[in-house]
Amino acid sequence: MDSISLKMPVTVKAKLTEKLKEKILKELEDNLAHVDLELQQLSIQEKRVLQENTPAEPTPESMHRAQAIEAQFGEERQKRLAFRAETQKRKEDMEKLAIGAEIVQGTLERQVDVHIGDDMRELMNVEVLVEDDKIVAIRG
Template sequence: MDEMQILVPVAVKSKLTEQLKATLLAEIEQNLKRVDHDMSQLDFEANGKLAEQAKINVQAVAPLRAQYEAQKVQMQQMKDKFLADKDHLERLTIGAELNRAPMNRLVTIHIGDDMNELLDGEILVEDGKIVEFRN
């Protein structure tokens, strides 16, 4: 066997344009609204269930409250991450390159090929169109 075909990861970067920035900011805003809604829903649900549980078994209220608080902390961490992402994106200048999800490419390799060279591929995208291949 003189050759083999393998999948090699390729880094994908997007050039930040006004359009991409607006799209990403809109996605972040939508995620923030969803988290806020989920947090409000959790508070409403928790208050009702805690009051109901207090009537049935007072000892069970503390673990239930701790469970709701843990969920609330997790949601707050998500919200904080989205806010940090929004702040970071707002500070980026147009033309900056953003790392996106990597892709795979099929490569035929031979004995003696330089693996470092094969693993060094990159694709640059601008407004959804491939504008450059880099090695």
């Protein structure tokens, strides 16, 4: 056997244009607004659930249940706060990027026929550069 067909990764990069930068920043701002809304809703839900599960005369069992509820809502809140912090950092990083910078948008797969003697490193390091949804370069 002298050759075999393999799936190889292809890195897709985008050349940052004003249009793409605005689009990404808007998506990040929308994500921040959405997570802020979720945090507000979570607080309202927590208050409602605690009120429903807290009797007029607290018992050790009801106190334990209230702590469990607070812990569960606290965990959910922490997940959203972590997402918010990550998104805020990505937004700040995007604002600093200069027009023309190349940003990784993802990875795709391609089918490649490899032969004995082929340079594996050359086959693995393939990039597609996109500018305003048009392929402008294929680098190997």
